[in-house]
Amino acid sequence: MLNLQAMGSGSLFGTPIMEYMWPDATELNPQLRDAILRHARHHAGTKLSNVGGWQSESGLLEFCGPAGERLIQHILEMAQAASDRLYKENGIPPEKLDWTLNAWANVNKRGHYNNVHTHPSATWSGVYYVDSGEARPTAANTSIHLTDPNPARNAIFFPNLPTGNFRFKPLPGLMILFPSYVPHVVPPHEGDRPRISIAFNLRKEPFP
Numbered sequence: 001m002l003n004l005q006a007m008g009s010g011s012l013f014g015t016p017i018m019e020y021m022w023p024d025a026t027e028l029n030p031q032l033r034d035a036i037l038r039h040a041r042h043h044a045g046t047k048l049s050n051v052g053g054w055q056s057e058s059g060l061l062e063f064c065g066p067a068g069e070r071l072i073q074h075i076l077e078m079a080q081a082a083s084d085r086l087y088k089e090n091g092i093p094p095e096k097l098d099w100t101l102n103a104w105a106n107v108n109k110r111g112h113y114n115n116v117h118t119h120p121s122a123t124w125s126g127v128y129y130v131d132s133g134e135a136r137p138t139a140a141n142t143s144i145h146l147t148d149p150n151p152a153r154n155a156i157f158f159p160n161l162p163t164g165n166f167r168f169k170p171l172p173g174l175m176i177l178f179p180s181y182v183p184h185v186v187p188p189h190e191g192d193r194p195r196i197s198i199a200f201n202l203r204k205e206p207f208p
């Protein structure tokens, strides 16, 4: 008699998502906030996926001084730790990786949002929250939404499986990291204060 309880099973093609709350955010964020708002007053900003809102030029947060340098170090530390974790989970020996890093600041006032997009030509992408811009940030309002990079999973497989749409509360000090191919969207900001974040791309060299 067949015993299908003995059937092997597993889950392939997972999507690694990393999050970390930086313990020095209370000290760091007021400095980043002041520097970003000062810079935004004197520079027109650029436009990519943002609809409304201000976005700085891409670089190493030079306009944020020592606080920017520290955040750049944090991004690199997290990228290395996240990659180490990923390698370890997949049985790959650890490796010190070289990164090309590009970061930029975002200031979104009420109603400003970001269309769905990915970040081609990068390995990891991520965001760090300087100020949620809300009295009580929740996962339901202005958080970033990461969506399943394989939409067929929900469209044609089992639509009643957990949906491929994950929301993060934009808590000050939170850094999240995800593969650059993960589509994401930021719905219109609903807070009274501007939401201030720092987004970044990390490209492993040589790429890919």
Ligand SMILES: [Fe+2]
Residues within 6 Å of the ligand: 049, 117, 118, 119, 184, 199
């Ligand atoms: Fe993005």
